[in-house]
Amino acid sequence: xxxxVLAARVAxxxxxxxxDKPYTYLVPQGLAPTLRAGMRVxxxxxxxxxxTEGIVLSMEPLQxxxxxxxxxxTQLDEQPVLEEEGLHLAVWMAERYFCxxxxxxxxxxxxxxxxxxxxxxRVRPEVSQAQAEAAAGKSELAQKVVELLYAAGGSxxxxxxxAAFGARDPGPALRRLTERGxxxxxxxxxxxxxxKRERVAVLAIPPExxxxxVSPRRRTAPMRYAVTELLCALGEASAKELCYFTGASxxxxxSLAKSGILTLEEREAFRRVDPGPVEAAEPVTLNEEQQRAxxxxxxxxxxxxxxxxxxxGVTGSGKTQVYLKLIQATLDRGKSALVLVPEIALTPQLLxxxxxxxxxxxxxxxxxxRAGERYDEWKRIRSGAARVVxxxxxxxxxPLSDLGLVVLDEEQEGSYKSEQVPxxxxxxxxxxxxARWNALLVLGSATPSVESMYQAQTGxxxxxxxxxxxxxxxxxxxxxxxxxxxxxxxxxxxxxxxxRRALEENLARGEQSILFLNRRGASRMVSCGECGAVPTCxxxxxxxxxxxxxxxxxxxxxxxxxxLPRSCPQCGGLLSFQxxxxxxxxxxxxxxFPHTEILRLDADxxxxxxxxxxxLDRFRQEKVPILVGTxxxxxxxxxxxxxxxxxISADQSLYLDDYRAAERTFSLLTQVVGRAGRGSKTGQAxxxxxxxxxxxxxxxxxxxxxxxxxxxxxxxxxxxxxPFRDLFVLTASGxxxxxxxxxxxxxxxxxxxxxxxPEWRERPVQILGPAPASVAKxxxxxxxxxxxxxxxxRSMRRLVAHLLRCAQQDKQNxxxxxYADTDPMD
DNA sequence: AGCACGCCGACT
DNA sequence: GTCGGCGTGCTC
Numbered sequence: 001x002x003x004x005v006l007a008a009r010v011a012x013x014x015x016x017x018x019x020d021k022p023y024t025y026l027v028p029q030g031l032a033p034t035l036r037a038g039m040r041v042x043x044x045x046x047x048x049x050x051x052t053e054g055i056v057l058s059m060e061p062l063q064x065x066x067x068x069x070x071x072x073x074t075q076l077d078e079q080p081v082l083e084e085e086g087l088h089l090a091v092w093m094a095e096r097y098f099c100x101x102x103x104x105x106x107x108x109x110x111x112x113x114x115x116x117x118x119x120x121x122r123v124r125p126e127v128s129q130a131q132a133e134a135a136a137g138k139s140e141l142a143q144k145v146v147e148l149l150y151a152a153g154g155s156x157x158x159x160x161x162x163a164a165f166g167a168r169d170p171g172p173a174l175r176r177l178t179e180r181g182x183x184x185x186x187x188x189x190x191x192x193x194x195x196k197r198e199r200v201a202v203l204a205i206p207p208e209x210x211x212x213x214v215s216p217r218r219r220t221a222p223m224r225y226a227v228t229e230l231l232c233a234l235g236e237a238s239a240k241e242l243c244y245f246t247g248a249s250x251x252x253x254x255s256l257a258k259s260g261i262l263t264l265e266e267r268e269a270f271r272r273v274d275p276g277p278v279e280a281a282e283p284v285t286l287n288e289e290q291q292r293a294x295x296x297x298x299x300x301x302x303x304x305x306x307x308x309x310x311x312x313g314v315t316g317s318g319k320t321q322v323y324l325k326l327i328q329a330t331l332d333r334g335k336s337a338l339v340l341v342p343e344i345a346l347t348p349q350l351l352x353x354x355x356x357x358x359x360x361x362x363x364x365x366x367x368x369x370r371a372g373e374r375y376d377e378w379k380r381i382r383s384g385a386a387r388v389v390x391x392x393x394x395x396x397x398x399p400l401s402d403l404g405l406v407v408l409d410e411e412q413e414g415s416y417k418s419e420q421v422p423x424x425x426x427x428x429x430x431x432x433x434x435a436r437w438n439a440l441l442v443l444g445s446a447t448p449s450v451e452s453m454y455q456a457q458t459g460x461x462x463x464x465x466x467x468x469x470x471x472x473x474x475x476x477x478x479x480x481x482x483x484x485x486x487x488x489x490x491x492x493x494x495x496x497x498x499x500r501r502a503l504e505e506n507l508a509r510g511e512q513s514i515l516f517l518n519r520r521g522a523s524r525m526v527s528c529g530e531c532g533a534v535p536t537c538x539x540x541x542x543x544x545x546x547x548x549x550x551x552x553x554x555x556x557x558x559x560x561x562x563x564l565p566r567s568c569p570q571c572g573g574l575l576s577f578q579x580x581x582x583x584x585x586x587x588x589x590x591x592x593f594p595h596t597e598i599l600r601l602d603a604d605x606x607x608x609x610x611x612x613x614x615x616l617d618r619f620r621q622e623k624v625p626i627l628v629g630t631x632x633x634x635x636x637x638x639x640x641x642x643x644x645x646x647x648i649s650a651d652q653s654l655y656l657d658d659y660r661a662a663e664r665t666f667s668l669l670t671q672v673v674g675r676a677g678r679g680s681k682t683g684q685a686x687x688x689x690x691x692x693x694x695x696x697x698x699x700x701x702x703x704x705x706x707x708x709x710x711x712x713x714x715x716x717x718x719x720x721x722x723p724f725r726d727l728f729v730l731t732a733s734g735x736x737x738x739x740x741x742x743x744x745x746x747x748x749x750x751x752x753x754x755x756x757x758p759e760w761r762e763r764p765v766q767i768l769g770p771a772p773a774s775v776a777k778x779x780x781x782x783x784x785x786x787x788x789x790x791x792x793x794r795s796m797r798r799l800v801a802h803l804l805r806c807a808q809q810d811k812q813n814x815x816x817x818x819y820a821d822t823d824p825m826d
Numbered sequence: 827a828g829c830a831c832g833c834c835g836a837c838t
Numbered sequence: 839g840t841c842g843g844c845g846t847g848c849t850c
Contacts, residue, residue, distance in 0.1 A: 048828070067850095141842080
């Protein structure tokens with residue numbers, strides 16, 4: 001660097017959305033040779049120069065340092081935690097998901113990598129207690145600080161001091177005492193998870209030579225021979241493993257090292273996730289249809305241009321086989337592959353399958369791994385040791401290089417959208433990464449999202465279809481049971497007479513049954529028990545939901561509300577609230593079938609002692625006759641002996657108040673029906689509903705996705721829903737309901753004023769609300785939202801971002817937080 | 827979101 | 839005079 005200085009542009013954790021931008025810091029001489037983009041640093045920030053963590057976005061030489069430019073204090077990483085691609089992705093996410101660059105970067109890294117910063121105030125050793133008290137003077141707060149610090153043995157964490165002060169702010173007193181040389185601020189960074197290291201033995205000379213050296217003394221030094229022989233076969237191995245398999249001791253290894261046969265190195269050891277018993281891989285054989293899909297997809301993957309394809313394969317058509325072949329082809333081309341699944345429950349079986357095919361080159365990433373495991377898998381991926389990654393949503397950030405293939409299985413699933421900030425969608429991130437690496441994105445589904453199918457129909461995605469079930473299995477016969485009839489017949493329980501009969505027959509045959517309970521949105525929906533009518537919003541054609549707080553039916557889109565009618569406005573019948581929990585169904589079944597074991601699988605059953613997998617294993621191995629469960633039982637699980645599946649009530653997800661309700665119900669019902677009869681026996685499915693004539697239900701029963709899609713896409717077109725337009729949801733939250741509502745009103749008014757400008761006047765933008773959020777009060781904070789339906793393009797995102805920044809800095813919005821989200825899932 | 831700066835009332 | 843409460847504006 002001639003003459004100039006080196007500066008780092010840093011994304012800061014302390015920067016809020018409204019002030020987020022790259023901040024420039026001077027790189028001190030000592031750090032200049034080692035600091036690089038993608039490393040994390042500790043920097044001073046704000047008037048008080050409090051220590052803040054940041055990530056270096058870029059390094060740049062400056063001719064003249066700017067006036068106000070503080071120095072980087074510490075370099076926190078020895079090597080970058082994000083590569084160039086990751087840094088670009090973070091910036092892209094910030095723009096797309098209305099979050100800070102740092103928040104985006106943080107979401108991309110395993111939690112084990114994270115530092116927690118501790119700010120500790122200490123009384124300087126040269127200062128006596130009397131001097132400290134004198135320096136505190138008459139300030140009550142300063143005296144209290146000194147007293148507290150001495151009581152704590154001379155130093156205390158900032159957090160503790162704050163806690164001891166309660167509502168009063170110790171800040172000014174701490175600063176004054178620091179200024180007067182009484183206190184010193186120490187900042188330490190500690191990481192939750194450390195690196196684990198191990199000894200590795202590496203063969204230092206060619207195998208023939210090594211064996212030649214130890215062979216003559218094979219009799220007298222059998223251990224030296226055994227170790228060398230094993231190491232010749234392996235090339236390198238952990239010292240622990242070598243000793244374990246040969247019975248040698250570390251002394252033998254050291255002596256071999258001395259003879260120059262091997263070298264001992266300290267290396268990072270990876271805490272591997274145990275894939276469980278791995279069977280030998282059966283060679284993948286594809287049927288004609290699968291082969292055609294594979295060839296088409298492989299042609300796209302090898303074309304070297306980014307592409308997206310939809311693999312639409314009916315349940316049981318063998319999409320996984322196609323994935324396996326594609327992954328193999330990708331690896332053969334020297335590229336890496338990423339496979340995403342919607343549920344953690346699906347990763348163990350996929351991990352086993354992939355490990356059988358690709359050995360130790362498979363890594364797994366999902367949120368319920370322990371921090372250490374997750375961190376280690378991340379490092380294995382980054383080092384290039386793992387070239388195939390299986391995981392849930394956040395695995396989309398796996399630090400793979402030379403990405404050639406990304407598979408999103410069950411692409412329509414809502415779990416690909418993050419619930420927390422940044423509220424990214426794994427599918428969009430995957431698309432971004434594929435574009436950067438010229439990789440192929442494969443979206444797999446039996447019931448594609450309407451958006452994806454639309455892209456396929458309009459030629460944006462390539463479409464491949466698998467319409468035949470593997471092994472030519474027959475689809476189960478499906479019966480729709482009318483719960484209104486049951487109610488009239490005096491059966492108000494959750495098991496109808498036909499379902500009860502079917503269960504009895506199945507029990508008698510010694511076959512298993514699964515009952516599926518669709519709990520989402522339970523008990524908020526109101527319907528007529530007589531005619532099945534569901535109250536609808538007059539302006540939005542969505543169903544109204546009941547709010548017990550004010551006893552009214554409300555629309556979550558536009559804010560319309562009306563009192564709960566005493567009886568059904570259509571027929572005068574009795575209105576009923578839907579809601580049957582798994583526990584209630586379980587106890588009902590227990591009284592219907594007193595000597596039969598009934599297994600329950602839901603979030604509660606899983607969190608208590610038994611793991612999800614253990615419960616399913618029990619169901620499979622002990623052949624428990626009946627399994628009752630929520631969403632979890634519907635997904636990709638194959639049970640030979642299950643010949644009956646029942647849907648307790650199809651209605652609950654159908655009458656939710658969002659545009660995706662129909663799609664989600666269709667998908668769920670189709671999956672559940674597909675669960676029956678996976679083995680040699682033909683299955684039977686039963687769907688209970690109050691609205692048996694509903695198209696979504698009858699189409700799902702027939703597994704007729706094509707008709708469902710045609711209907712749904714027209715509905716979306718008419719209502720201006722995705723894929724024709726996108727939704728931006730602006731949410732304000734705060735302690736006082738009125739203030740939150742008024743903040744939302746101002747958001748709406750500001751936006752309306754801007755949209756009257758010349759460049760916006762012609763564009764189709766619609767604003768709905770303010771309306772209460774679906775969960776109107778969380779943690780004592782009221783939440784209201786304004787929904788904007790418009791094309792999600794750069795200019796619209798900029799407008800929303802600007803609106804957010806203005807709102808966050810508006811003094812009228814004191815105590816109110818405002819944030820934005822696109823196409824939310826709730 | 828912190829934190830300083832500036833202004834003002836209260837207590838000494 | 840100080841101290842501390844509160845409104846305003848900035849953060850490399």
